[in-house]
Amino acid sequence: MFKLLRYLKPYRLLVLSVFILVFLQSMSELYLPTLMADIVDIGIVNGDVPYIWKIGGFMLLVAVIGMSVSIGASFLASRVAMGYGKLLRNKVFTHVSNFSLQEFDKIGTASLITRTTNDITQVQQVTLMMLRMMIMAPMMGIGGVIMAMSRDTKLSLVFVVVIPILAVLIILIASKAVPLFKVMQKKIDKLNLVLRENLTGIRVVRSFNRTAYEQNRFDDANRDLTGTALKVNRLMATMMPLMMLIINFTTIAIIWFGGIRIDNGNMQVGDLMAFIQYAMQIMMALMMMTMMFVMIPRASVSAARINEVLDMQPEIVDSEIVKPFAQKKGVIEFKDVTFSYPGAEQPALQYISFTAKPGDVTAIIGGTGSGKSTLIHLIPRFYDVDSGNVLVDGVDVRELSQEALREEISYVPQKAVLFSGTIADNIRYGKEDATVEEIEHAAAIAQATEFISQMPDGFESTIAQGGTNVSGGQKQRLSIARALVRKPEIYLFDDSFSALDFKTDAKLRAALKEETTTSTIIIVAQRVSTVMDADQIIVLDEGKIVGIGKHRELMSTCEVYREIVASQLSEEESA
Numbered sequence: 001m002f003k004l005l006r007y008l009k010p011y012r013l014l015v016l017s018v019f020i021l022v023f024l025q026s027m028s029e030l031y032l033p034t035l036m037a038d039i040v041d042i043g044i045v046n047g048d049v050p051y052i053w054k055i056g057g058f059m060l061l062v063a064v065i066g067m068s069v070s071i072g073a074s075f076l077a078s079r080v081a082m083g084y085g086k087l088l089r090n091k092v093f094t095h096v097s098n099f100s101l102q103e104f105d106k107i108g109t110a111s112l113i114t115r116t117t118n119d120i121t122q123v124q125q126v127t128l129m130m131l132r133m134m135i136m137a138p139m140m141g142i143g144g145v146i147m148a149m150s151r152d153t154k155l156s157l158v159f160v161v162v163i164p165i166l167a168v169l170i171i172l173i174a175s176k177a178v179p180l181f182k183v184m185q186k187k188i189d190k191l192n193l194v195l196r197e198n199l200t201g202i203r204v205v206r207s208f209n210r211t212a213y214e215q216n217r218f219d220d221a222n223r224d225l226t227g228t229a230l231k232v233n234r235l236m237a238t239m240m241p242l243m244m245l246i247i248n249f250t251t252i253a254i255i256w257f258g259g260i261r262i263d264n265g266n267m268q269v270g271d272l273m274a275f276i277q278y279a280m281q282i283m284m285a286l287m288m289m290t291m292m293f294v295m296i297p298r299a300s301v302s303a304a305r306i307n308e309v310l311d312m313q314p315e316i317v318d319s320e321i322v323k324p325f326a327q328k329k330g331v332i333e334f335k336d337v338t339f340s341y342p343g344a345e346q347p348a349l350q351y352i353s354f355t356a357k358p359g360d361v362t363a364i365i366g367g368t369g370s371g372k373s374t375l376i377h378l379i380p381r382f383y384d385v386d387s388g389n390v391l392v393d394g395v396d397v398r399e400l401s402q403e404a405l406r407e408e409i410s411y412v413p414q415k416a417v418l419f420s421g422t423i424a425d426n427i428r429y430g431k432e433d434a435t436v437e438e439i440e441h442a443a444a445i446a447q448a449t450e451f452i453s454q455m456p457d458g459f460e461s462t463i464a465q466g467g468t469n470v471s472g473g474q475k476q477r478l479s480i481a482r483a484l485v486r487k488p489e490i491y492l493f494d495d496s497f498s499a500l501d502f503k504t505d506a507k508l509r510a511a512l513k514e515e516t517t518t519s520t521i522i523i524v525a526q527r528v529s530t531v532m533d534a535d536q537i538i539v540l541d542e543g544k545i546v547g548i549g550k551h552r553e554l555m556s557t558c559e560v561y562r563e564i565v566a567s568q569l570s571e572e573e574s575a
């Protein structure tokens with residue numbers, strides 16, 4: 001919680017103003033009962049009407065000032081808290097944008113979203129409350145006691161009895177509520193997770209008739225959360241009436257003993273009235289303290305979760321001295337690379353060495369889980385190697401700036417991703433200042449022109465969120481167009497032709513070859529027909545290279561390759 005407060009720095013002047021205003025407000029509230037006592041004890045007792053008017057007018061003035069500063073404090077405090085929340089969200093978002101894929105794997109997307117929304121809102125609310133109460137509560141509490149004692153010291157003994165009782169009550173309730181709040185936060189996370197899985201996987205849920213099962217899963221998480229929330233709220237709800245009860249008994253005690261003292265001539269009526277008001281103010285201060293006792297631990301749970309994100313340092317960062325490219329050609333070289341995912345028992349890639357040259361097509365083929373995608377991920381430095389080197393144009397990727405490195409690369413992921421917006425927007429994602437001609441040209445090479453022209457608004461047709469209104473093959477072609485519009489030195493296609501039919505696949509690759517004569521192309525594929533005419537084919541098996549060469553050579557030297565070819569031929573023959 002306190003660590004996050006450093007982000008309040010830009011608001012320090014506003015915070016100071018809030019504190020000053022709240023201070024003034026507390027002063028005016030503490031002053032009012034005294035003035036009232038004066039009116040009663042001096043003005044009314046002596047029948048001095050001008051005095052009553054004078055002090056009464058003064059009271060009105062103090063009240064108006066108190067109200068104005070209170071409004072001012074609220075206004076400024078809201079500004080600070082909302083601005084602070086905005087700043088925090090921004091910080092978390094920017095920080096997360098720099099995460100490498102490893103960090104995403106660690107926290108999980110659902111939790112990252114809850115942390116940026118729910119947790120920050122929590123901290124924001126508590127900040128707002130704290131700004132108003134942090135000064136107010138002690139001022140009113142301590143000030144109230146001092147003022148009450150100055151009215152009548154003996155009667156103040158009532159507080160000696162009441163305040164310990166209240167303190168015990170507060171500590172009891174807070175010690176029960178705080179752990180519950182912590183649990184609640186976890187349960188909100190869980191609910192979010194179930195909800196997210198359900199919404200993103202709705203097609204699978206429907207097709208496997210698991211709606212009822214998922215409903216139950218959601219119900220469980222929901223009921224769990226509701227149960228905890230109910231418990232907490234019941235606890236908090238009992239607190240209010242209990243406090244009121246104690247306050248009312250306190251008032252009775254004050255009037256009782258005060259009455260006796262007035263009877264004996266030790267106290268005046270106005271003093272008693274003022275005394276009761278001070279008692280109320282002290283109780284209010286205690287209530288504020290309770291709120292803080294409960295809210296702060298709750299927010300500190302949220303704060304810890306936010307800090308966890310902010311403290312997580314991306315493992316992949318630019319090195320201190322980044323090397324510039326000597327020449328931008330697009331030569332990729334793997335030198336004895338071994339890589340394992342964090343926590344994995346076996347390396348996903350081992351002893352990988354090869355060179356991919358500009359103008360050539362390097363194809364990677366292998367069974368699922370053989371490490372093809374992993375290999376591709378190492379080139380734009382999504383992950384860092386355990387040993388060995390990945391070189392681009394002769395420089396280790398760890399010595400390049402990530403931006404410069406990725407500028408040279410167009411990557412088409414295995415699972416095509418489109419953003420909400422128009423088709424043109426999505427293609428332009430590859431190159432911000434792409435002209436209409438460039439976009440259309442890229443679409444043409446990607447064999448996307450035909451289906452785009454059949455859409456109602458052509459290139460201006462909108463893609464639904466998650467790209468649900470285009471087919472898998474159409475999605476792939478759009479994300480290929482997005483990569484093409486960039487005209488980079490290096491193209492990485494991770495199984496990007498899998499959803500295309502043989503004819504489109506062939507046409508696309510032919511057009512691609514004409515377009516990219518000077519670029520380095522790496523194609524991951526499952527189909528032999530896709531890789532057959534590549535300049536070099538790399539056969540991967542369980543993370544190791546078991547063959548490199550052209551189709552012909554591999555057919556005579558590589559057992560694994562022959563098996564792949566054989567299995568696909570028989571498939572086609574039987575089909």
Ligand SMILES: Nc1ncnc2c1ncn2[C@@H]1O[C@H](COP(=O)(O)OP(=O)(O)O)[C@@H](O)[C@H]1O
Pocket residue numbers: 105341342344348366367368369370371372373374375
């Ligand atoms: N993010 C990840 N964390 C841990 N292990 C992973 C991750 N991604 C892939 N793997 C593992 O690495 C191996 C290679 O996966 P991958 O490169 O995706 O294979 P391919 O693309 O050839 O199907 C698999 O055994 C897979 O379980």
Ligand SMILES: [Mg+2]
Pocket residue numbers: 372373374414495
């Ligand atoms: Mg893959």
